[in-house]
Amino acid sequence: MRKLLVSLPLIATSILGGCNSEPNIEPADLIFSGGAVFTSDPEQPTASAVAVRGKHIVYVGEERGVIPFIGVSTRQINIQDGLLISGLMDSHTHVFNGSFSDVGVNLSLADTREKLQVALEAIRDANPGTGPVYARGWQNHLFPKTGPKAQQLDEIFGDRIVILGSVDGHSRWFSSRALREGGVDANYPDPHPGVSFFERDSLTNEPLGTGREKAGEHITAKFIPGDKSAYQERFVRWLPRAAAAGLTGVYDAWAAAPSEQEAYEIWHSISESGGLSLRVFGSVRETDSADLIANRFKKFEQNFSSEMVRPEAIKLAADGVPEGHTAFLLTPYVDSNNEDFGHPMISKEDMTANITTYFGADIPVHIHAIGGGAVRMSLDAIEAARTTTGNESVRATIAHMDFVHPDDIPRFKALNVTAQTSIQWAARDPSYFNIGSFVGIDKVENAYPVRSIMDAGANQSFGADWPASAYLSTYKPLELIEAAVTRRLPGEPSMPPRNPNQSVSVAEAIIAMTRNTAIQVGELESLGSISEGKLADLVLLEKNLFDIPAETINATSVAMTVVNGRIVHEQ
Numbered sequence: 001m002r003k004l005l006v007s008l009p010l011i012a013t014s015i016l017g018g019c020n021s022e023p024n025i026e027p028a029d030l031i032f033s034g035g036a037v038f039t040s041d042p043e044q045p046t047a048s049a050v051a052v053r054g055k056h057i058v059y060v061g062e063e064r065g066v067i068p069f070i071g072v073s074t075r076q077i078n079i080q081d082g083l084l085i086s087g088l089m090d091s092h093t094h095v096f097n098g099s100f101s102d103v104g105v106n107l108s109l110a111d112t113r114e115k116l117q118v119a120l121e122a123i124r125d126a127n128p129g130t131g132p133v134y135a136r137g138w139q140n141h142l143f144p145k146t147g148p149k150a151q152q153l154d155e156i157f158g159d160r161i162v163i164l165g166s167v168d169g170h171s172r173w174f175s176s177r178a179l180r181e182g183g184v185d186a187n188y189p190d191p192h193p194g195v196s197f198f199e200r201d202s203l204t205n206e207p208l209g210t211g212r213e214k215a216g217e218h219i220t221a222k223f224i225p226g227d228k229s230a231y232q233e234r235f236v237r238w239l240p241r242a243a244a245a246g247l248t249g250v251y252d253a254w255a256a257a258p259s260e261q262e263a264y265e266i267w268h269s270i271s272e273s274g275g276l277s278l279r280v281f282g283s284v285r286e287t288d289s290a291d292l293i294a295n296r297f298k299k300f301e302q303n304f305s306s307e308m309v310r311p312e313a314i315k316l317a318a319d320g321v322p323e324g325h326t327a328f329l330l331t332p333y334v335d336s337n338n339e340d341f342g343h344p345m346i347s348k349e350d351m352t353a354n355i356t357t358y359f360g361a362d363i364p365v366h367i368h369a370i371g372g373g374a375v376r377m378s379l380d381a382i383e384a385a386r387t388t389t390g391n392e393s394v395r396a397t398i399a400h401m402d403f404v405h406p407d408d409i410p411r412f413k414a415l416n417v418t419a420q421t422s423i424q425w426a427a428r429d430p431s432y433f434n435i436g437s438f439v440g441i442d443k444v445e446n447a448y449p450v451r452s453i454m455d456a457g458a459n460q461s462f463g464a465d466w467p468a469s470a471y472l473s474t475y476k477p478l479e480l481i482e483a484a485v486t487r488r489l490p491g492e493p494s495m496p497p498r499n500p501n502q503s504v505s506v507a508e509a510i511i512a513m514t515r516n517t518a519i520q521v522g523e524l525e526s527l528g529s530i531s532e533g534k535l536a537d538l539v540l541l542e543k544n545l546f547d548i549p550a551e552t553i554n555a556t557s558v559a560m561t562v563v564n565g566r567i568v569h570e571q
């Protein structure tokens, strides 16, 4: 006891004075202490001090133990009432497609006409000048069947070219000047009447402001440059926003800038110049025969692998989306006279043969599967490919998985398959009733069974699929963590949750976006938790997520983001 009383002031002196009491230990560059640390490491889930030297975490433990790491140039950061967590990694996103339309205002969160007006004014204020404005994310349900009108944009933006994509990517909203300079008037022919068309005044045939599907693509192409340098510029502009959201790594599931090769060229060049503030694990899309794709993957691996970037998996698609009745279900669409199950995008035989080729070359796969039929087919194909090749360890991920039959849940662990979920889709948002009207309300209520998958011992990761979404489009991991816990839209405590039996704890949600994503991309040795010897990817939150109401998690600020030992964001 006497010893303890004596040593307490010593701790205080050391921390304040910054002296290095043990010369054998090289001083750290950064020390976090004085608050809570959640590590995502099952061996040591919590700590109260962390030291970083160079790119690595060199100490995790009690405050006392960090004292020898304090040197004259060590920066000491007080966690206070915040929380230090491992860097947040999105397990399925699209950074070029997302950043291309990102203007720092989330239109998809505007769920009333009043909020939309505020969001549009914020977009105007974020884009001063007279140049064209391009963004994405407005919600269809705010407008009548004929969609939003040009006049509303004219009133806010003046006589300016404004092009705003809907959140689902199927419609575009144009200002009057955009229509006029795009040559769209009463006499302009629709590209594909009934499918790709402009909403029009029933008497005059004048366009009202909304183009459906491909209608107006030519206007976007004319005014919004979509070449490699445009993609690079918008991606670089977004990187600080990603860092401010605590995003330290992504699995990118489909990159085009505008080509896949150009996407890797951009990542590689920014990485080489030291400007890449998040790690990128990329895809190679299955757009050709399996042998050619496997070769392309190996070539990309040779040409584009660096400390911060590498191709991770071949991206396959098993099916489409429920809105187009292209998700492949185990029970028929309820609005189809019980006849239409949807169709897989590839036959089971071809998928099995292709995955066998990839596993034979030790290349991981990442499969888009929304319907229960697509999930089952993907598991069957992986099972057959594991048996044929004998390769039990090559990584496999099935992504999105809106609908999963209970019989298939134990197969994820048995087949060593990561379950990837766009967890903010699990809110009971307006898409719940829309999609429920095609697939059945019982199906949407039981969608996204992440609790059952975790309980079955499988690796479950979360990612936003930004900017794709049936409702909330976001890249912000804290919004996903909140939705995983509440099964509601972020910041909407009065909304009824979707099947709350499938909600997860705050700790499990953080682990899904740290450790489990690191497992998905094969980086658990170096990333995914705050553990000695791992790379220093860290996020300091201003509040302790374990101590605040769940519906405020989304609004928690990120005080500091560290990637590879380097501070990439600081409030």
Ligand SMILES: [Zn+2]
Pocket (backbone or CB within 6 Å): 092, 093, 094, 253, 254, 465, 468
């Ligand atoms: Zn995706």
